[in-house]
Amino acid sequence: MTGIRQARLDDAAAIGFIEVETWQATYAGLLDDHTLIAMSTARKARQWAAEMRHGATGLWVWEDDQLGLLGFGHCGAQRVPSLTYDGEISMLYVLPDAQGQGIGRNLLQGMFTDLKDRGMGSVLVWVLEANPSRFFYARLGGKLVLRRTIPFGATQVDALGYGWEIL
Ligand SMILES: CC(C)(COP(=O)(O)OP(=O)(O)OC[C@H]1O[C@@H](n2cnc3c(N)ncnc32)[C@H](O)[C@@H]1OP(=O)(O)O)[C@@H](O)C(=O)NCCC(=O)NCCS
Secondary structure, eight states: OOEEEEOOGGGHHHHHHHHHHHHHHHHBTTBOHHHHHTOOHHHHHHHHHHHHHTTOOSEEEEEETTTEEEEEEEEEEOSOTTSSOSEEEEEEEEOGGGTTSSHHHHHHHHHHHHHHHTTOOOEEEEEETTOTTHHHHHHTTOEEEEEEEEEETTEEEEEEEEEESOO
C-alpha cells in the first residue's frame, strides 16, 4: 500500500532515519552545527520506539510500497496552555528526495483529520522563520499568527506560528 497510516513500533528505525536526514538537510546553516552533527539515527530510533511503547498517539507515516517510509508527522493537543489553538503539529518531515510530490500535504491533512476526530477544532504549527518550509504551511492555508524566540543548542532562533482557526 502507498499512502498514510499510523506508525507502528517496527517503523521506529525508519522514522529515526527520516528525522536525522531531514534535520541535517533542512537546518544546516540555520541551527547549531554541533547539535546537527551529533544527531544519531540509532538514538532517535530508540527514542521513537520508547515513545510508541509508552502509547504515543498522533504519529503518522507515509509509506511507499516500493521505497518504504518517506515521511512522518506528529500531532497532539496544544502543549502551551496560554495559546488558544486546541492542537499542535509538532513534527512534519519528508525525506529530501521525496519532497514536492504531495506527501507533506497528505500527512498534514491526515493529522488535521486525526485532531478533528479527537475533538480539536483549531491547530498551530511552529516553524523557523529562516526555514523556507514555512511557505508550505501558508500554501496549505495556515495564517501567520505568532512569533517567538526559542533556545536551540548554543543559540536563539526565531520561530513563527502558523494557525488554522477552523479545521
Ligand atoms: C515542508 C514539507 C513537509 C512539505 O512537504 P512536501 O511533500 O515537500 O510538500 P507537498 O509536495 O505536499 O506540497 C504541497 C504544496 O505546498 C507547496 N510547497 C511545498 N513546499 C513549499 C515551500 N517550501 N514553499 C512554498 N510552497 C511549498 C507545493 O508546491 C504544493 O503546492 P500546490 O498546492 O501548488 O501543489 C517538506 O518539504 C519537508 O519535510 N521539508 C523539510 C523539513 C521541514 O522543514 N519540515 C517542517 C518543520 S516545521
